[in-house]
Amino acid sequence: xxxxxxGSPVFELLQSCAGARRGRLRTAHGTIETPVFMPVGxxxxxxxxxxxxxxxxxxQIILGNTYHLNLRPGPDVVRALGGLHAFMGWDGPILxxxxxxxxxxxxxxxxxxxxxxxxxxxIDGATVRLGPRECFDIQDAxxxxxxxxxxxxxxxxxxxxxxxxxxxxxxxxxRRFLGHALDAGFLESGRLVFGIVQGSIxxxxxxxxxxxxxxxxxxxxxxxGVSVGEPEAEMLAQVAASxxxxxxxxxxxxxxxxxxxxxxxxxxxxxxxxxxxxPTRLARHGTxxxxxxxxxxxxxxxxxxxxxxxxxxxNYTCRHFSRAYLRHLHQSGEMLGATLLSLHNIHFFQxxxxxxxxxxxxxxxxxxxxxWIARYEAAE
RNA sequence: GGUGGGGUAACCAAGUGGUUAAAGGGUGCAGACUGUAAAUUUGCCGGCUUUCAGCCUUCGGGGGUUCAAAUCCCUCCCCCACCA
Numbered sequence: 001x002x003x004x005x006x007g008s009p010v011f012e013l014l015q016s017c018a019g020a021r022r023g024r025l026r027t028a029h030g031t032i033e034t035p036v037f038m039p040v041g042x043x044x045x046x047x048x049x050x051x052x053x054x055x056x057x058x059x060q061i062i063l064g065n066t067y068h069l070n071l072r073p074g075p076d077v078v079r080a081l082g083g084l085h086a087f088m089g090w091d092g093p094i095l096x097x098x099x100x101x102x103x104x105x106x107x108x109x110x111x112x113x114x115x116x117x118x119x120x121x122x123i124d125g126a127t128v129r130l131g132p133r134e135c136f137d138i139q140d141a142x143x144x145x146x147x148x149x150x151x152x153x154x155x156x157x158x159x160x161x162x163x164x165x166x167x168x169x170x171x172x173x174x175r176r177f178l179g180h181a182l183d184a185g186f187l188e189s190g191r192l193v194f195g196i197v198q199g200s201i202x203x204x205x206x207x208x209x210x211x212x213x214x215x216x217x218x219x220x221x222x223x224x225g226v227s228v229g230e231p232e233a234e235m236l237a238q239v240a241a242s243x244x245x246x247x248x249x250x251x252x253x254x255x256x257x258x259x260x261x262x263x264x265x266x267x268x269x270x271x272x273x274x275x276x277x278x279p280t281r282l283a284r285h286g287t288x289x290x291x292x293x294x295x296x297x298x299x300x301x302x303x304x305x306x307x308x309x310x311x312x313x314x315n316y317t318c319r320h321f322s323r324a325y326l327r328h329l330h331q332s333g334e335m336l337g338a339t340l341l342s343l344h345n346i347h348f349f350q351x352x353x354x355x356x357x358x359x360x361x362x363x364x365x366x367x368x369x370x371x372w373i374a375r376y377e378a379a380e
Numbered sequence: 381g382g383u384g385g386g387g388u389a390a391c392c393a394a395g396u397g398g399u400u401a402a403a404g405g406g407u408g409c410a411g412a413c414u415g416u417a418a419a420u421u422u423g424c425c426g427g428c429u430u431u432c433a434g435c436c437u438u439c440g441g442g443g444g445u446u447c448a449a450a451u452c453c454c455u456c457c458c459c460c461a462c463c464a
Contacts, residue, residue: 042416063415101415109417122417148415196415227414235414256415277416284419285412300409330419331408338419 010192010219011251015360020267020369022360025220025251027093027145028190029085032060034251034272035356037263037349038095039280043068044078044088046346047280048339051090056316057343058350061092061145063275066138067099071121071128075141083143095275096144098135100151100170100196101256104228112152114169132176140184144191148222149177151196156228163200170198171212178216192219194253200225201234203241210245220251223271227256236265243270260289260352261373267356268369279345284338286330289348293376297341302327315347316340 015022023034039046039054042065046054054062064084069075081087084094102119103110109120116131132150139147151170154162174195181193195213199205213221223242226235239254246252253273254266263274279289286298288309295302295309308318309326317326317340329337352372359368 038415040416047416048419065416068416095415097415099415102417105415106417153415222415224415229414253415258414262414274415276414277418278414281413281416281418281420285421287413296411298410333419335419 009249011249013249017360017363017365018268019270020356020360020365021270021272022357023251023272025272026190027061027192029091029093029145030060032093032273033357035263035267035353035360036060036273037353038063038273038275039346039349040275040277041088041090041094042277043072044084046342047284048335048342049280049346051088053316053339053343054090054346055092057346058354059092059346062090062094064094064096064142064144065099065102066096066135066142066148067102067119067130069096069142070099070130070138071123075138078143079141083141085143093145094143095146096139096142096148097255097275098139098148098150098196099130100148100224101153103130104153104155107155112169114172116150116173132173133180136177136180136184136186140181140186146192146194146220147181147186148194149174149196149218151198151224153198153225153228154200156200156225156230156234158200160202160205163198163202163205166200167198167205167209167212170196171209174213174218175216178218187219194218194220194222194251196222196224196255197242197246198225199238199242201230201238203237206238206241207245210242214245214247218250220253220273221246222253222255222273224255226254227258227276232259232262235262236269239266239269239271260349261376263349263352264356264369264373267360268366279349280342283341283345286337286341287345288326288341289345291372291375292378297323297327297330297337299327309341309344310348313344313348313351315344315351317344317347 010026012024013021014024025032025034038061039059041062044064046062078084078087085091103117106122109122111118116129119128121128135150150173152166154166178193181187195218197206197209199209223239226238243252251272254271257274257276286296287294288297290310302323305323307323310318321340326337326340359365
């Protein structure tokens with residue numbers, strides 16, 4: 001196995017507590033304390049928030065998306081403007097998703113073959129080609145700190161044969177992707193590439209895929225093929241079927257999840273990183289998170305509620321605004337409503353992860369997590 | 381005073397004899413959302429009940445024609461535009 005930089009490993013496992021891991025991930029744009037939740041900024045923006053506001057939520061790293069940024073504004077534009085960090089004014093770490101998930105979610109507009117995916121742009125219908133080579137080059141041009149390999153994410157549920165084909169293809173693509181990254185000196189410059197474990201609901205395929213990727217020696221590993229419509233138990237089972245086959249001293253990233261309880265349950269399964277559109281999308285749609293579960297600001301009962309979204313929570317929204325005002329903004333279609341709720345929701349997720357890290361350090365993560373989930377899931 | 385237009389569900393607005401408790405939209409209420417084609421989207425929205433069903437009351441007021449009227453006729457009230 002290739003050695004990480006001497007004296008400064010990419011990932012440092014600081015502590016473990018009944019499966020939950022407290023770690024530290026080093027990237028070219030800063031160190032990340034794990035477990036970590038990463039807000040999604042698909043099109044070079046975490047919707048409705050400025051970088052300063054994103055920072056204020058406690059976010060350590062954000063996502064960008066290869067497929068979307070490739071279509072608009074295009075990698076050449078971003079590179080010309082100094083890379084994604086300079087382009088969008090975010091100087092923290094950025095992880096770029098490969099677009100493999102778009103090959104799944106935009107299925108009607110694509111065709112997959114051995115060398116990649118051919119898309120019909122959802123913007124103007126133009127034909128776009130995305131293979132391991134293109135996918136790496138785009139993420140390289142974007143200046144990504146953590147590039148994700150191009151993978152094939154089959155729908156849920158997928159039968160064994162379909163999932164096996166996707167795994168085999170994903171492994172071949174991963175190998176080629178990593179080869180391009182090595183050739184380009186991407187890793188030497190301190191940037192990272194993560195492989196992605198597929199295999200759908202089939203434990204043997206999860207294992208096979210994980211082992212295949214581990215043999216290639218990636219700086220980190222992701223678990224994909226989750227959050228594609230499966231029930232929560234299934235999601236957790238897929239994570240549980242994957243993590244045992246991944247190296248202890250490398251970060252594990254579960255892609256596209258999840259709800260607060262799901263995050264805690266997956267931390268307990270040894271996952272270190274997560275991303276999800278949930279806090280931002282739901283904020284735009286009026287949902288805000290509380291320790292007692294999600295609430296909808298549109299509800300009539302909040303019409304004159306003077307309380308903040310969560311009493312005592314230290315974020316800009318909760319410090320300054322009532323539910324009644326936030327409801328008014330939402331009912332009126334005012335942009336600020338989306339901003340303030342997004343800020344709160346992301347902070348809520350960040351706060352949850354901070355608490356998780358703290359309790360792993362304390363050594364009481366299982367008990368704390370169980371209590372937290374019990375309260376969150378209790379009927380109102 | 382004259383001519384023309386119009387009054388539909390607590391808002392806007394279709395509908396000019398039955399398939400209309402009455403299109404659409406808005407508002408309101410509730411829900412969905414998990415590597416973002418989402419500031420998107422779904423349901424309910426006259427009342428009551430035993431709510432994949434039944435009953436009652438609705439289309440400015442009153443009267444009439446008809447088996448059947450928001451739709452046709454008579455009459456009254458109100459609003460708008462233009463002309464005096």
